[in-house]
Amino acid sequence: MARRTKQEADETREALLNAAERVFLKRGVARASLDEVARVAGCTRGAVHWHFGDKLGLFLALDERLFLFQDELRQALMADGECMKLSRFAEVILVCIARLEHDEGRRRLLTVMWQRCEYVDEMAPALERRRRADVAISDVFRQCFEQAMERGELAPYWQPSQAALFLHALMVGFLTEWLRSDAAFSLSDQVRGGLKMFFSCLSGIPPSNAQPTVFATA
Amino acid sequence: MARRTKQEADETREALLNAAERVFLKRGVARASLDEVARVAGCTRGAVHWHFGDKLGLFLALDERLFLFQDELRQALMADGECMKLSRFAEVILVCIARLEHDEGRRRLLTVMWQRCEYVDEMAPALERRRRADVAISDVFRQCFEQAMERGELAPYWQPSQAALFLHALMVGFLTEWLRSDAAFSLSDQVRGGLKMFFSCLSGIPPSNAQPTVFATA
DNA sequence: TTATATACATACCGCCACGTATATATTCAA
DNA sequence: TTGAATATATACGTGGCGGTATGTATATAA
Numbered sequence A, B: 001m002a003r004r005t006k007q008e009a010d011e012t013r014e015a016l017l018n019a020a021e022r023v024f025l026k027r028g029v030a031r032a033s034l035d036e037v038a039r040v041a042g043c044t045r046g047a048v049h050w051h052f053g054d055k056l057g058l059f060l061a062l063d064e065r066l067f068l069f070q071d072e073l074r075q076a077l078m079a080d081g082e083c084m085k086l087s088r089f090a091e092v093i094l095v096c097i098a099r100l101e102h103d104e105g106r107r108r109l110l111t112v113m114w115q116r117c118e119y120v121d122e123m124a125p126a127l128e129r130r131r132r133a134d135v136a137i138s139d140v141f142r143q144c145f146e147q148a149m150e151r152g153e154l155a156p157y158w159q160p161s162q163a164a165l166f167l168h169a170l171m172v173g174f175l176t177e178w179l180r181s182d183a184a185f186s187l188s189d190q191v192r193g194g195l196k197m198f199f200s201c202l203s204g205i206p207p208s209n210a211q212p213t214v215f216a217t218a
Numbered sequence C: 001t002t003a004t005a006t007a008c009a010t011a012c013c014g015c016c017a018c019g020t021a022t023a024t025a026t027t028c029a030a
Numbered sequence D: 001t002t003g004a005a006t007a008t009a010t011a012c013g014t015g016g017c018g019g020t021a022t023g024t025a026t027a028t029a030a
Helices: A006-027 A034-041 A045-052 A055-077 A086-102 A104-115 A121-150 A160-180 A187-203 B006-027 B034-041 B045-052 B055-077 B086-102 B104-115 B121-150 B160-180 B187-203
Strands: none
Touching: A006 A034, A006 A045, A006 A055, A006 A104, A034 A045, A034 A055, A045 A055, A055 A086, A055 A104, A055 A121, A086 A104, A086 A121, A086 A187, A104 A160, A121 A160, A121 B160, A160 A187, A160 B121, A160 B160, A160 B187, A187 B160, A187 B187, B006 B034, B006 B045, B006 B055, B006 B104, B034 B045, B034 B055, B045 B055, B055 B086, B055 B104, B055 B121, B086 B104, B086 B121, B086 B187, B104 B160, B121 B160, B160 B187
16 A cells, blocks of 8 residues: 555556546546546545646646647657658558547547546646647648648648648547547548548649549649 | 516526526536526526526526527528528538627637537537537538539539538537637638638639639639 | 415535545665 | 655545525516
8 A cells, every 4th residue: 555666656657547537538527536536546546646636737647648649640740840742741640540549548538638628727738738739730730731832732722821720620620520429430531531632632633533542642 | 586577587597598608618517606607697596596407407508509509500501401502502601600700609608518518427418419410510511512513513523421521520620729729810711711722622623812702603 | 465376595404525634554775 | 774755545624516495575367
C-alpha cells in the first residue's frame, strides 16, 4: 500500500490515467467521481491525489495524451519544415486517421475531450490547448498548400489559407460525426472518399475511379 | 409568488429557459445549479420544479428549441418534398447560417448543446435527437443531390450519398470551429467560401470569381 | 362566494463527492 | 541501521446541490 518501486508507482499512474479515460468516457468528466476512477484502477483516491493533486490535475494529465497525438500528426505532416507533395500529404493524413480508428484508446480519449467535457471555468486551459492545436494543424495545412501552389499543384481559384480551413473543417466534421455515431461507420472509408474528392478538386483534376491507388499523383 | 395569470406563468417558463441557456453556457450543464438558473430568471427553484419537474426536464425543454431550429432548416431545404436547384440550395443554407450567426440566442443554444453538455446516461434522449436530426439533414442533402444528379447538375464522379456526407461533415466542422473559437471569425464568410468551392467541385465547373452573386447558377 | 387547481416560494433532508489530514508501509540514501 | 522521502490507504469534515414536502396566495370555475 505504500511506495513499492519507482516503476510500480509509474504503473499506478498509468493505470489511473487509463481508468480515468474509461470512467470519464462513461460518466462524463463533470459527473465522474475520483473514487470510481481509483477503484477501476485498483487503488484508492489517495493515489489519485498523490499523483495528480486534484481532479483538474488528473484531467489535464489525461489531456496531455491527446496533445501528444495531435503533435504526432503535425510532425508527420511536416517532418523537417519541408512540406510534401499533395498526393503524399493525403496519404499521411489517412494513415493517422486509420491509426485512430483502430486504436480504441485514442478513440476513447478523443471522445472524452470532444464529447464528454464541458469546457468552462477551470477547464479553460484545456480549451486553450485545443485551440492552439487547431491553429497549429491549420497552419501546417496552409504552409503545405502554399508550397503546393508554388509548385503549381493547386488549381488557380484556390487560396491556400482557404483550402486549409476547408480541409480542417472537413476533418473535424468527419471526426465529430464518427465519434457521435459511436464509430458506427468506417471512418477511414469516409475520410478516404472525402479526401479523394477534396484533393482532386484542389488540383482541378477529376478523380480517376479506375486507378488502384487512392489518390491521383497529381 | 403564486399563480398570477396563465400568461405570466408562460413568461416565467420562458424566463427560466432563457436563464438556463445562459447559465448552462457559463457553467456547463452538469455543473450548473438549478438555484442559479432560478435566480437569474428572477424566481426560485420552486418554479423550476413546477415547470420542468427536474433538471433533466429543464434540459430537454431547452433542447427542444434547438430541435425546432434544425427542423426549420430541413423544411427550408425541402419545402414540399421537392428539392431545389443546387445554386438555390446553397443560398438557403447560407441564409440559415447567417441567421444563426446574428442571433445570439441561437448561438448560445448551439454552444450549450454542442460544447457544454456531456451526453451520457440520462442525457441519452437528447443525444438520440441529435443523431436523428443529423440523419434527417443528411437525408435531405442526399435527396437533393439525387435529384440534381438526375437533372445532370452533378459531375459524374460524385455519388449523391457521398456528397451529402461530405457537405454535412463540412458544415459540422465549420460550426464546431466557429463555436470553439467563440465566434472569433465570420461564420458566413467561411461557409460562403467553403460552399462556393464545394458546389463548383460538385458541378465540375470552376468558380467564377468575377461574378457578383455567390454561386454560379450552374 | 367558495372550493379547487394553479403557480410558485420556503424549508428540510440526504447524499455524495471533494479536499485534507493523518496513518502506514516501503524504499533509498547516508 | 536509521532517518527521510515516497507512495499509498484510511478517516474525517463539509459544502453544495437536487429532490421532495409543504406552505401560500391567486386565479378561475361552479
